Amino acid sequence: MTEALFQKIGGEPAVNIAVDIFYRKVLADDRVNGFFEDVDMEKQAAKQKAFLTMAFGGPNHYTGADLRRGHSHLVKRGLNDTHFDIIVQHLSDTLRELKVKPEYIAEVGALCETTRNDILCR
Amino acid sequence: MTDITFNGRVFPCADGDTVLEALTKGGAPVASSCRSGVCQTCLLRAVAGPLPEAAQKGLKDTLRSRGYFLACQCQPTAPLHIEGPGADAAPLSATVCAITPLNRDIVAVELRCTDLPLYRAGQFINVFRDPQTSRSYSLASTPGLDPHLTLHVRKFDQGRVSSWIHEDWRLGDTVTISGPVGECFYLPSNPDQPLLLLATGSGLAPLYGILRDALRHGHRGPIYLYHGSRHEDGLYLGNELRGLARAHKAVHYHRCVSQGDVRADLRLGRVLDVALADHAEVKGWRAFLCGHPDMVKQARKRLYLAGVALKDIYADAFVRAPA
Numbered sequence: 001m002t003e004a005l006f007q008k009i010g011g012e013p014a015v016n017i018a019v020d021i022f023y024r025k026v027l028a029d030d031r032v033n034g035f036f037e038d039v040d041m042e043k044q045a046a047k048q049k050a051f052l053t054m055a056f057g058g059p060n061h062y063t064g065a066d067l068r069r070g071h072s073h074l075v076k077r078g079l080n081d082t083h084f085d086i087i088v089q090h091l092s093d094t095l096r097e098l099k100v101k102p103e104y105i106a107e108v109g110a111l112c113e114t115t116r117n118d119i120l121c122r
Numbered sequence: 123m124t125d126i127t128f129n130g131r132v133f134p135c136a137d138g139d140t141v142l143e144a145l146t147k148g149g150a151p152v153a154s155s156c157r158s159g160v161c162q163t164c165l166l167r168a169v170a171g172p173l174p175e176a177a178q179k180g181l182k183d184t185l186r187s188r189g190y191f192l193a194c195q196c197q198p199t200a201p202l203h204i205e206g207p208g209a210d211a212a213p214l215s216a217t218v219c220a221i222t223p224l225n226r227d228i229v230a231v232e233l234r235c236t237d238l239p240l241y242r243a244g245q246f247i248n249v250f251r252d253p254q255t256s257r258s259y260s261l262a263s264t265p266g267l268d269p270h271l272t273l274h275v276r277k278f279d280q281g282r283v284s285s286w287i288h289e290d291w292r293l294g295d296t297v298t299i300s301g302p303v304g305e306c307f308y309l310p311s312n313p314d315q316p317l318l319l320l321a322t323g324s325g326l327a328p329l330y331g332i333l334r335d336a337l338r339h340g341h342r343g344p345i346y347l348y349h350g351s352r353h354e355d356g357l358y359l360g361n362e363l364r365g366l367a368r369a370h371k372a373v374h375y376h377r378c379v380s381q382g383d384v385r386a387d388l389r390l391g392r393v394l395d396v397a398l399a400d401h402a403e404v405k406g407w408r409a410f411l412c413g414h415p416d417m418v419k420q421a422r423k424r425l426y427l428a429g430v431a432l433k434d435i436y437a438d439a440f441v442r443a444p445a
Contacts, residue, residue: 012180016180020432024426027423027426027427028427041422041423041426042182042432043162045432046160046161046162047161049160049180050156050158050160053158053160059158060156060158060160061157061158062156066155
């Protein structure tokens with residue numbers, strides 16, 4: 001079902017464009033950029049691309065356990081629902097800038113929502 | 123069915139299997155994460171054999187040109203020889219053929235290799251004092267222009283390798299180095315793109331190589347080089363670089379000091395600040411960074427936030443080892 005969303009948004013080329021805009025917004029936002037500091041920016045951007053691919057319903061093999069493992073150190077540093085909401089907002093803003101249809105943006109938001117509890121390790 | 127040779131062992135690869143699957147089945151698992159060609163954890167390098175296009179999708183152009191690919195996306199159709207990342211850093215012998223002071227703390231060392239390895243201007247080598255002690259030095263030489271490998275070695279008081287080079291190396295000595303590695307180099311893919319080169323201290327070395335390599339390839343876009351140091355006596359190769367700027371209209375050379383007086387030929391401030399003050403619009407540019415780790419880190423972030431795409435920012439992440 002979600003593979004269709006990925007294609008409607010524009011597939012991999014769309015992810016490449018979106019990740020550049022999205023990650024720039026995240027890094028410029030002092031409310032959340034502390035969680036993205038002190039890491040290799042290239043690797044971090046690749047991870048953001050993986051996240052966007054997943055959020056767009058594209059091919060991925062991440063499991064809930066992968067997401068928990070990848071974020072537990074950030075949860076210990078205080079990552080919470082507010083930060084999660086800010087990241088999802090940056091993603092919606094990115095898609096709006098790219099003139100993605102509102103109903104697709106809503107679908108992306110719903111897909112993000114399914115990862116919330118795993119990312120926040122609950 | 124085809125064969126994969128990995129670190130000298132042969133692994134059968136069934137039709138439709140990826141390199142990652144074949145190596146895992148064969149008992150040589152490679153680190154992986156997303157298994158979707160995105161996270162780049164399973165990066166390997168092909169030394170011989172054709173790579174399917176999908177295996178290199180999304181990789182930086184300098185990685186692609188050196189045969190790097192993603193094991194999880196690579197379904198080989200013909201025999202493939204591969205190695206882990208960094209395996210090209212195997213030791214080589216070289217002869218010291220020139221040592222030239224560049225300023226008070228930095229010497230240029232030229233190394234002659236009987237089999238001069240293929241390399242790109244801007245890559246680095248490791249110099250071994252003993253098998254356990256090595257340091258990375260960027261190449262200042264440019265293939266096709268310079269007959270030898272050139273390093274710019276700054277002496278650190280407690281530096282176990284740099285003081286050894288400064289005090290003990292003599293012409294004719296045989297020394298052990300690695301083959302050239304690293305992804306910070308020029309590719310002639312977009313000859314009209316403006317280039318921004320930011321260096322501090324002996325970080326000028328790879329950018330001096332890259333600058334001359336870009337000119338050698340006929341780069342047409344403007345090239346802005348900012349070289350910084352705390353004081354003027356930390357700068358070097360000034361005459362050579364002024365000469366290049368005179369000979370090539372596209373080359374703009376700025377000497378920056380973070381302390382001292384401003385003069386006509388000297389800018390006051392850190393290289394990143396001076397460069398961003400000169401150029402408000404850097405979107406679409408290509409940037410090469412080398413020098414103090416804090417400068418590289420800050421520049422990567424600020425240039426990206428100013429609109430430079432991450433794929434257009436080149437810097438090798440080697441960190442100066444503690445003494």
